Amino acid sequence: MEALLQAILNGLIAGTILAIPVIGFSAMYAVLRFPNFAVAAVATVGAFAGYVANVSYKVPATYSLVIAFLVAGAVGLAADLIALKRFRAQGALVAAIASIAVNLVIENVVRWYFGNDLRGYDLPIARDLRFGAYRVGPQQLESMALALLIMIALFLLLAFTRTGKSMRAAADNPDLARLKGIDPDRIAMIATFIGMGLVGTGGMLLGLDTSIDPLTGFRVVLSIFAAAVLGGMGSIPGAVLGAFMIGIAEEVAAMALSPTYKTAVGFAALFLMLTLRPRGLLGDKDA
Amino acid sequence: MLSYLVFMGTIGGIYALLALSLNLIWGSVGMVNLGLAGFFAVGAYASAILTTAGKAPIPLGLLLALVVGVAAGLLATFSTKRLRDDYLAIVTLGFAEVVRLVAQNEIWLTRGADGISGIPGPFKSDLGPNFNAFFLALMALIVGVVYWLLRRIDRSPYGRALRAIREDAQVAAVAGKNVMRFKTEAFAVSAAIAGLAGALYGHFTSYIAPDLFQPLITVYIFLAVTAGGTGRPSGGLVGAFLVVFFLESMRFAVEVLPDVSPLRLAALREILIGLALLLVLRLRPQGLLPETIRPAPRGQT
Numbered sequence: 381m382e383a384l385l386q387a388i389l390n391g392l393i394a395g396t397i398l399a400i401p402v403i404g405f406s407a408m409y410a411v412l413r414f415p416n417f418a419v420a421a422v423a424t425v426g427a428f429a430g431y432v433a434n435v436s437y438k439v440p441a442t443y444s445l446v447i448a449f450l451v452a453g454a455v456g457l458a459a460d461l462i463a464l465k466r467f468r469a470q471g472a473l474v475a476a477i478a479s480i481a482v483n484l485v486i487e488n489v490v491r492w493y494f495g496n497d498l499r500g501y502d503l504p505i506a507r508d509l510r511f512g513a514y515r516v517g518p519q520q521l522e523s524m525a526l527a528l529l530i531m532i533a534l535f536l537l538l539a540f541t542r543t544g545k546s547m548r549a550a551a552d553n554p555d556l557a558r559l560k561g562i563d564p565d566r567i568a569m570i571a572t573f574i575g576m577g578l579v580g581t582g583g584m585l586l587g588l589d590t591s592i593d594p595l596t597g598f599r600v601v602l603s604i605f606a607a608a609v610l611g612g613m614g615s616i617p618g619a620v621l622g623a624f625m626i627g628i629a630e631e632v633a634a635m636a637l638s639p640t641y642k643t644a645v646g647f648a649a650l651f652l653m654l655t656l657r658p659r660g661l662l663g664d665k666d667a
Numbered sequence: 668m669l670s671y672l673v674f675m676g677t678i679g680g681i682y683a684l685l686a687l688s689l690n691l692i693w694g695s696v697g698m699v700n701l702g703l704a705g706f707f708a709v710g711a712y713a714s715a716i717l718t719t720a721g722k723a724p725i726p727l728g729l730l731l732a733l734v735v736g737v738a739a740g741l742l743a744t745f746s747t748k749r750l751r752d753d754y755l756a757i758v759t760l761g762f763a764e765v766v767r768l769v770a771q772n773e774i775w776l777t778r779g780a781d782g783i784s785g786i787p788g789p790f791k792s793d794l795g796p797n798f799n800a801f802f803l804a805l806m807a808l809i810v811g812v813v814y815w816l817l818r819r820i821d822r823s824p825y826g827r828a829l830r831a832i833r834e835d836a837q838v839a840a841v842a843g844k845n846v847m848r849f850k851t852e853a854f855a856v857s858a859a860i861a862g863l864a865g866a867l868y869g870h871f872t873s874y875i876a877p878d879l880f881q882p883l884i885t886v887y888i889f890l891a892v893t894a895g896g897t898g899r900p901s902g903g904l905v906g907a908f909l910v911v912f913f914l915e916s917m918r919f920a921v922e923v924l925p926d927v928s929p930l931r932l933a934a935l936r937e938i939l940i941g942l943a944l945l946l947v948l949r950l951r952p953q954g955l956l957p958e959t960i961r962p963a964p965r966g967q968t
Contacts, residue, residue: 415753417701417760463945472753473699477889478948480701484886484941488934495930602764605757613753644768647761654746654754 382513387631389514395627396524401582401600402607402619403534408575410551410614412568414472417479418459419579419604421486423597426452426580427587428490435502441588444501445526445581452580453573455486460572491594498591523585530581531620534574538616547571551614579604599643603630606646610653612660621661625649673799677871679911680806684864685884686891686903687810687817692857693889694897694958695826696850697833699756702743703861703888705763708880709739710862712770712777715786715869725789729866736862740855763882770877782876786869802871809867810904813860817900829853830898883937887914890944894951898958905956913943 405419429451430444439447459482467475508515538544550557550567558564582604583597607626611618626646633645653660685703692698700706713735714728723731743762744755770777777783789805791798820826831839832846840846869875887910895906917939921932 415757417756466949473697473756474948476753476756477699477701478945480886480889481941481944481948484883485938485945488937488941491934492931492938602761605761609754609757638772640772641768644765647765650761651746651758654758658746658754 383635384632386514387635388628389516391628391631392624393516393520393524393627394631395624396527397520397582397585398600398603398607398627399620399623400527400530400585401579401604402611402623403531403616404575404578404582405604406608406611406614406619407547407551407578407616408571409608410616411547411571412468412475414468414475414479415605415613416460416464416575417476417601418456418464418483418486419576420597420601421483421490422452422456422459422576422579423583423586423600423604424487424490424592424594425455425597426577426583427592427596428494429580430584431499431501431587431592435499438502441501441503442522442526445584448584449577449581452583453577456576456579457569457573459486461569465568487594487598494594496593498593500591501588503588517589519588523588527585530578534578534616537574543570602643603646606650609650609660612662615660615662618660618662670799673803675911675915677799677803677806679908680803680810681864681868681871682888682891682911683810683904683907684813684860684867685888686895686907687813687900688857688860688864689888689892690897690900690903691817691820691860692853693892694899694903695821695829695833696853697752698850698854699752700743700759700854700857701756701882701885702759702761702763702766704880704882704884705759705766706736706739706858706861707865707868707884708763708766708770708875708877710736710865711869711875711880712783712865713862714866715783715875716776718787718870719783719785725787725870728870729863732862732866733859736859737855739862740858741851743858744851744854760882763880763885767877767880770880777877780877782874782879783869784874786873786875788870788873791873806867806871809863813863814900814904821900825849883940886940886944890940890947893944893947894955896956896958899956902956902958909955914940 401419401423405416408416426448430441430448433439433444433447434441463482464475464478467478503519506518508517509521536544538548546557546562547567547570549560550562550564550571554564557567579597583592583600586600587596603626607622608619609622610625611620611622626649629649630642630645634642637645685707688706689700689703692700710732714725714732717723717731718725718728739762743759746758771780773779788798788802790801794801820829828839828844828849831842831844832849836846839849888907890913891906891910892903893906894909895904896902914936917936921927921935924932924935927935
């Protein structure tokens with residue numbers, strides 16, 4: 381029982397952190413209407429940008445996350461403007477396939493510069509915190525707190541600012557939004573920058589716990605997709621809920637299965653969801 | 668040099684089967700399969716396990732690869748057939764990763780990361796050094812048969828129904844076509860062809876391992892189908908050999924670069940492949956052999 385509760389606790393922490401890239405992926409889907417598979421490589425870019433800031437320039441990890449956000453957002457936006465934007469007009473599938481090619485290019489640019497070696501962040505070593513019988517790593521707790529802060533900031537942006545409102549309008553009904561004078565290109569750019577920035581921040585947050593290499597993003601990408609589909613593609617509250625569920629499911633399943641099957645758990649959840657309730661927990665009716 | 672060409676010709680044949688498989692669903696129906704490498708792997712493992720551990724004859728292994736391919740295809744479409752195709756993209760992508768995880772971890776069945784070696788080849792001991800040439804001929808025959816069948820489908824009323832679904836599924840449904848059934852069948856046939864390609868790959872090289880079924884293969888095949896021309900079986904065929912030629916010539920080209928580590932060469936190759944796919948999608952989305960729509964013959968349905 382204690383082991384189960386510990387697994388659920390770990391899952392909640394993992395889910396909070398996972399929610400950041402899932403929100404990024406789902407928000408881009410809401411506005412651009414195609415699954416951007418380049419999120420794997422962009423998460424890696426974020427992790428490495430944060431690594432360079434943290435290790436080479438001695439920036440504390442918390443501020444390095446800002447660097448990760450900005451660099452990943454810029455790379456994601458550049459990739460969209462140079463390559464993906466043109467394909468969106470040809471349909472979601474062509475854009476999705478093109479995003480795989482973009483992913484391959486970005487991942488290998490990272491590999492060219494950094495090689496395949498595992499790298500770790502410069503973090504103070506700390507003992508696990510104990511709450512009765514349960515243990516939590518202080519780094520995990522800090523990452524979780526940061527993830528929550530990012531979510532709050534994003535919520536404020538979407539709920540109260542003009543940009544946030546026009547993003548939601550464009551996601552809800554692109555034609556009506558255009559009629560109201562919202563420039564769709566501008567919204568697409570903002571959504572891509574913020575979405576990819578969140579994906580990059582998430583890549584670094586996920587890497588803080590362990591170590592990073594050019595496949596860091598690829599390893600978590602199935603969990604990201606699974607959480608996004610589970611919550612309903614394009615729904616931001618759904619993204620958070622889906623991330624929690626995938627986080628917990630992965631940790632609980634790891635008690636019974638080999639931990640290498642972690643990503644398969646997310647996939648199984650996704651598969652069940654699509655079969656039973658295709659629009660996801662909080663998705664649109666017409667999905 | 669000749670033996671190298673024979674080897675590459677056979678690999679080209681395997682890519683050609685995969686390209687035909689992808690073309691059937693992407694070109695004809697407009698469905699996507701981002702987990703082609705996974706269906707390829709499933710067929711390879713099915714036949715390899717049956718013919719090594721099960722000591723079954725090779726034709727039985729190939730048959731099993733087809734059956735398992737159909738089953739995997741039905742499974743993948745089972746949950747997503749009612750949905751828009753971007754969900755299918757995610758599910759197939761995930762499927763390929765799960766296949767690789769299973770191949771890596773279920774050591775009792777797949778021997779894990781070590782892979783399965785000693786997969787029998789047809790008449791290998793009798794043919795000796797002529798085995799590769801024989802296999803190339805066999806490959807050509809199989810590719811020819813699959814191509815012929817797919818071209819028959821392409822030009823039949825069935826093929827026209829598939830294209831109608833690609834253009835507008837709603838209109839096709841109104842015209843009385845069972846969209847879901849067409850999609851499921853096409854995907855299952857396509858998955859079976861990918862499985863067959865995997866089985867042949869195993870019997871040709873005698874060795875398979877999880878690392879041989881990287882998602883990169885899927886990118887190669889998309890490049891092949893896009894470059895050759897979607898919606899037409901001959902396009903996939905031409906594209907597959909173009910891609911093999913492109914990959915091999917790049918292997919030679921990047922090796923002349925001075926002072927570049929092997930790791931960077933590999934990275935550079937993958938960058939070029941990604942750029943090639945983007946360029947082809949951008950500059951010539953219809954491919955070298957564009958689709959030609961034939962008028963439906965009169966008096967038939």
